Amino acid sequence: MIRFILADLRRLWAGAVVVVLLVALAVALGVTVTLQERALRLGSARAADKFDLVIGAAGSETQLVLSSIFLQPSPLPLMSGEVLAKLSKDKRVTWVAPVGFGDSFAGYPLVGTTRALISSTVSGFSEGRMFDKEGEAVVGAAVKLPVGAEIKPMHGTAQIGGETHAGVVYHVAGRLQPTGTPWDRAILVPIQAVWHVHGLGHKEHDQEESGHTASTPAVVPAPLPAGHYHGDGHDHGPSPLLGNREVHTADNGHGHAHEASGSAPDAAHAAEDHDEHDHHGSIDADAAIDEDFTATAPGLPAVLVKPKTIADAYKLRQEYRSGNTLAVFPGEVLTNLYATMGDAKLVLSAVAAGSQGLVAAALVLVTVTHIGQRRRQIGALRAFGAPRLSVFAIVWLELFLLVAIGIGLGFLIGLVAAQMIAEVFTTQSGIVLPVGFAREDIRSALLLLGASAMLASVPALLAYRQSPAAALRA
Amino acid sequence: MLALVIERLAVSFAGLSSPVLAIDHLTIAAGERIAITGGSGSGKSTFINIATGLEKATSGKVFWNGADIANLSESRRDRWRAEHVGLVMQDFHLFPGLSAVENVLLPARLARVADAALVARAHELLKIVGLSRPEQKIETMSRGEMQRVAIARALLRKPGVLVADEPTASLDADAGENVGRLLIDMADEAGSTLIVVSHDHRLIGRLDRRITLAAGRIAADSAVEGVAA
Numbered sequence: 001m002i003r004f005i006l007a008d009l010r011r012l013w014a015g016a017v018v019v020v021l022l023v024a025l026a027v028a029l030g031v032t033v034t035l036q037e038r039a040l041r042l043g044s045a046r047a048a049d050k051f052d053l054v055i056g057a058a059g060s061e062t063q064l065v066l067s068s069i070f071l072q073p074s075p076l077p078l079m080s081g082e083v084l085a086k087l088s089k090d091k092r093v094t095w096v097a098p099v100g101f102g103d104s105f106a107g108y109p110l111v112g113t114t115r116a117l118i119s120s121t122v123s124g125f126s127e128g129r130m131f132d133k134e135g136e137a138v139v140g141a142a143v144k145l146p147v148g149a150e151i152k153p154m155h156g157t158a159q160i161g162g163e164t165h166a167g168v169v170y171h172v173a174g175r176l177q178p179t180g181t182p183w184d185r186a187i188l189v190p191i192q193a194v195w196h197v198h199g200l201g202h203k204e205h206d207q208e209e210s211g212h213t214a215s216t217p218a219v220v221p222a223p224l225p226a227g228h229y230h231g232d233g234h235d236h237g238p239s240p241l242l243g244n245r246e247v248h249t250a251d252n253g254h255g256h257a258h259e260a261s262g263s264a265p266d267a268a269h270a271a272e273d274h275d276e277h278d279h280h281g282s283i284d285a286d287a288a289i290d291e292d293f294t295a296t297a298p299g300l301p302a303v304l305v306k307p308k309t310i311a312d313a314y315k316l317r318q319e320y321r322s323g324n325t326l327a328v329f330p331g332e333v334l335t336n337l338y339a340t341m342g343d344a345k346l347v348l349s350a351v352a353a354g355s356q357g358l359v360a361a362a363l364v365l366v367t368v369t370h371i372g373q374r375r376r377q378i379g380a381l382r383a384f385g386a387p388r389l390s391v392f393a394i395v396w397l398e399l400f401l402l403v404a405i406g407i408g409l410g411f412l413i414g415l416v417a418a419q420m421i422a423e424v425f426t427t428q429s430g431i432v433l434p435v436g437f438a439r440e441d442i443r444s445a446l447l448l449l450g451a452s453a454m455l456a457s458v459p460a461l462l463a464y465r466q467s468p469a470a471a472l473r474a
Numbered sequence: 475m476l477a478l479v480i481e482r483l484a485v486s487f488a489g490l491s492s493p494v495l496a497i498d499h500l501t502i503a504a505g506e507r508i509a510i511t512g513g514s515g516s517g518k519s520t521f522i523n524i525a526t527g528l529e530k531a532t533s534g535k536v537f538w539n540g541a542d543i544a545n546l547s548e549s550r551r552d553r554w555r556a557e558h559v560g561l562v563m564q565d566f567h568l569f570p571g572l573s574a575v576e577n578v579l580l581p582a583r584l585a586r587v588a589d590a591a592l593v594a595r596a597h598e599l600l601k602i603v604g605l606s607r608p609e610q611k612i613e614t615m616s617r618g619e620m621q622r623v624a625i626a627r628a629l630l631r632k633p634g635v636l637v638a639d640e641p642t643a644s645l646d647a648d649a650g651e652n653v654g655r656l657l658i659d660m661a662d663e664a665g666s667t668l669i670v671v672s673h674d675h676r677l678i679g680r681l682d683r684r685i686t687l688a689a690g691r692i693a694a695d696s697a698v699e700g701v702a703a
Binding site: 001004006007008376383384467 | 519552582
């Protein structure tokens with residue numbers, strides 16, 4: 001019987017190929033939508049899962065997460081630097097790190113942050129080392145810059161016509177291991193450098209902790225793309241870098257000597273200084289990094305917080321959700337986004353299902369016509385003594401075989417297409433999308449096979465019911 | 475070897491006032507060699523369909539060796555036909571893409587009865603009908619060769635009755651002569667009753683008895699003169 005079917009298919013190979021391709025493409029469409037949506041969901045969730053709590057100025061939750069976790073460039077309102085200082089001292093916090101954005105280089109976003117954040121969220125360096133001077137940078141795994149390369153940041157991005165910051169140069173000190181998140185495409189520099197470039201936070205040592213807000217949102221240059229942190233979801237002990245005064249003992253010889261946070265304030269001087277430097281900042285490449293944040297730290301778009309316990313996380317979120325700040329769990333915000341994405345997926349799935357339905361209808365039409373043309377052959381088979389069930393099986397198997405091959409091929413094409421889309425997406429965003437089949441795909445494959453089994457039985461039943469005498473007369 | 479007895483048979487189609495075939499009584503003895511003739515629309519094809527169980531009689535009885543096939547269900551008639559009837563048709567109804575021997579074995583294989591003995595018999599039959607290349611693809615054969623493959627197929631399961639519907643009509647004279655002789659010889663050899671619908675006088679001349687149908691009734695039933703001419 002198989003040989004007879006194969007001989008038949010060989011004879012009608014062109015039609016068979018068309019049927020297989022038609023089915024394959026319709027199936028591939030649905031498979032791609034499913035795989036891509038799942039990959040996007042998993043990939044973005046993984047990108048966010050190292051960041052337990054994000055705190056920013058009051059505004060859009062979604063924007064806060066997109067900017068800080070996914071490094072989407074867009075202006076975020078700033079919140080007072082006081083928040084950072086307060087959180088640094090909070091006993092419920094394992095580590096807290098500011099993120100500052102706004103600059104880019106060669107298409108890669110520059111993110112100002114702290115060593116605490118980098119060491120807590122990335123597994124290590126594949127090359128080089130952590131930055132320890134203001135003029136050093138650490139690049140993500142996907143940034144195509146060698147260790148030692150010069151980075152001349154541009155304000156904003158090239159696409160929106162940003163200007164290069166004159167005289168500001170970072171040197172790449174190290175390259176991080178891949179994380180599969182947008183941070184792989186980021187250039188990480190000390191937050192203090194970002195502040196200095198934008199004329200903020202100079203001479204912190206001149207300011208007193210109490211009551212001086214170094215800058216207001218208005219002072220800070222506009223587009224501050226979001227920054228993002230890699231949280232690993234584990235509880236870390238307090239970072240040695242936070243509140244560590246040793247790191248900034250050296251006098252940098254440029255009058256920016258850093259001292260422990262208690263240095264004598266000169267409020268008037270500080271304010272003056274800020275005005276002067278607005279937008280005309282430069283960095284002192286050799287300055288030591290001060291990661292001991294005081295209340296006089298400049299305004300920030302976001303800080304990333306690693307609470308000690310889940311209870312602490314909820315308490316902190318509650319506390320920082322009022323007034324001028326907004327605290328969110330990225331996972332929660334993503335869940336809302338997924339709901340929206342789910343709607344889009346529903347539409348796409350409906351389109352895919354529609355196309356599958358159309359193909360199914362076309363197939364029924366084609367095969368019923370085909371059975372009409374084969375009436376004599378089928379009649380002859382019966383006349384020569386082939387049992388009716390054999391006739392049914394031949395017609396059924398022939399069509400089912402084609403559709404099943406098409407479905408198999410469709411899953412393959414869908415997988416390859418989803419992988420290709422994911423690769424493009426990863427190149428653009430840094431988010432690694434885990435494309436792969438899951439258990440529920442087996443179910444949908446079985447569902448499709450079941451549907452095609454029923455579909456194939458339509459012409460098979462027609463052939464089964466055909467009177468051989470009438471068929472031969474035709 | 476099968477004998478046929480038909481009693482009060484009537485076959486009508488919806489929309490036709492008179493039956494397309496009406497036979498009060500007909501007996502064909504086992505091993506007899508019968509020619510059926512008649513113009514188009516005389517009921518020849520219907521007679522073949524009824525006799526082989528391809529069609530169900532509207533009324534009446536069709537006994538083959540005493541068993542009434544008119545009462546059987548479609549599936550059982552199929553099975554009965556597969557076991558007892560060898561069919562040879564004007565258009566051969568061979569299946570392209572398959573070899574000669576695969577064509578001979580196809581119905582038996584579909585009925586799941588093709589064992590080693592039957593496969594050996596298929597090869598032997600092809601040799602007997604004069605085909606030396608059993609693996610030759612059917613579409614590369616001449617029409618005469620194709621009809622010989624069809625005869626081998628019809629005889630594979632040693633049917634009690636061999637029914638041929640215009641077996642020589644689509645062949646040239648030489649091939650037709652050849653096929654006609656093969657039919658008779660092989661029916662003899664297999665011990666099958668032979669029923670041939672034909673207009674081919676040379677073929678009819680070799681048979682024992684000639685039944686002429688007209689308008690669905692038996693118009694003449696006589697021994698063929700000059701047997702074995």
